[in-house]
Amino acid sequence: MIRWILFFVFVALIEIYAFQTVKTVFRVRWVQYAYIAISLFILLYIVYQFTQFDRSIGQNKTTLFTLGLLLITYLPKMVITVVMFGEDVVRVIDGLMKEFLGNSNESFLPERRKFVSQLALGLAAIPFLSLLYGMTKGKYNFKVIKQTILFPDLPDAFDGMTITQISDIHSGSFDNPEEIEHAIDLINQQNSDLILFTGDIVNTHATEMHPWIDTFKRIKSAPMGKYSVLGNHDYGEYVTWPSQADKQKNFEDIKDLHRQIGFNLMLNENVKLEKDGQQITLIGVENWGEGFKQAGDLGKAAIGTSAKDFKILMSHDPSHWEYEVKDSPNHYQLTLSGHTHGLQFGVEIPGVIKWSPVQYRYKQWAGLYENLGRYVYVNRGFGFHAYPGRVGIWPEITVLELKKA
Structure with a gap:
């Protein structure tokens, strides 16, 4: 009252x-x-x-x-x-x-x-x-943002490797099929070696994605594969369920959505990507966020890896990088995250200003950040949530090029 x-x-x-x-x-x-x-x-x-x-x-x-x-x-x-x-x-x-x-x-x-x-x-x-x-208009003003990152320990065979990253689809918010089709075309036009999706496929319910499955199935196969992880919204934590069984059923259905759109969902595990006899390791953890669900188990996900291996980590929430990853002795060269959406509101003029109120909550909230040669890239999000729009912080399709330093 x-x-x-x-x-x-x-x-x-x-x-x-x-x-x-x-x-x-x-x-x-x-x-x-x-x-x-x-x-x-x-x-x-x-x-x-x-x-x-x-x-x-x-x-x-x-x-x-x-x-x-x-x-x-x-x-x-x-x-x-x-x-x-x-x-x-x-x-x-x-x-x-x-x-x-x-x-x-x-x-x-x-x-x-x-x-x-x-x-x-x-x-x-x-x-x-x-x-x-x-x-x-702004909520569908998709931008392809390209970033080159240099690594001294990148295996020679992967010099010039490209990764397309999308994050935070939030399919339950969509209301314009033509705009989403256009965004899928933009993804396909990049012809990247690897396609990664870093979580939040829905707002809450698996059924939100059903009208869009055929659309996202159009994302072309990549030479090194298509992989994904879960985000905080994928666990159904923000609604009241009739029973725990209903909540679990929804969770299982959400995990299966990734298979239906052609992505390999990674649940605290890793996979070796090979090229010309050399390897890098792709690691995918479940959601781990400061103040959010912490189902991610980095130790379990990295089993079989060493500090000398070149590793790309998918972790939905960038606070995971801040609290667990950036100073890890296992040396995670590159982490890819999303989650913040850049608050869908801010001012960005490349080389001049990058500001959003979300920066007072997250140290890493949009773009590339570095700590002692370890990087995290925070995607600004593909979809939108809560506020049905975007002002200044546009929906993003990221293309990363890895180069040998």
Whole structure:
């Protein structure tokens, strides 16, 4: 109950400031009434949908839309509130100065300035248009990002080897088959030696992937194979199940999805990749994340390997690299992760800036990171989750080239 009270107080504050801004800029009454009606309708719809959330179902397209509507409505209004609150601080200081100087003939608080309200609306348009673009276009704005990594101990036969990595499919969020087909075409156009998928094939339920199986089966075979691991969403941890048996059945069905789309699912195990009589080791662990499910067993997955072997590790959550992998005496040269999505929101200008709020939670959140010659690459994600869009952090298809240093 207290949370709902705080929520409505917060919303009321934002709505009062937003309405004051509209009222200052638009003097026509019908515009003001229309604004009130639309705002009230949106608020009631959001509250209703949140009260109808079913933990036995979890996220679906309705909850995605609701969260998107919440963000696109209230983030701009929060910007307005900050600007208008700042104006109120100036107005109060001005009023106090008038009282102190004895100018009592004037109103204590001067009227709101139309320019400030116009400025507030202009600034609010930035997150509004950005979020709108992210929900309509940005979520399918697939980017092929290429990265070359140098290794002194890479076997000569693998010099120039290419890897295409995708991560975080979240098939239950998709709503545009043509865009997904286009993304699969982009994957196939890379003609990589090895294709790797680093987890989260669904949001929760195996059935989410059923409409997309034929689409993802189109990913062409690679000379060195197609391999995958599980992510935190693949364990069905975020919904309430009728029974443990139902949860386990869903988990087994999710694991089988990988077979159905032609990927070899690796569950705490490794495989030798051979070329011209030389080998590298591909290792796949189950999900291990700080604050998330820790089913990954690196020791078990690496059985039969030594520090001298060249190893590529697939581990969904990059915090695994931070806490267990980067300083391991077994020397994992390259780790491939995903999980963060770059929060699906941020600013990236190559060579200039790379920022997202997710960086305050994860040290490694997008792109390539290095520690003492050991690397982790964090894929920004193929799909989307929670917020049904992407702003600034676009869906990614990674192509890594391994070169002998």
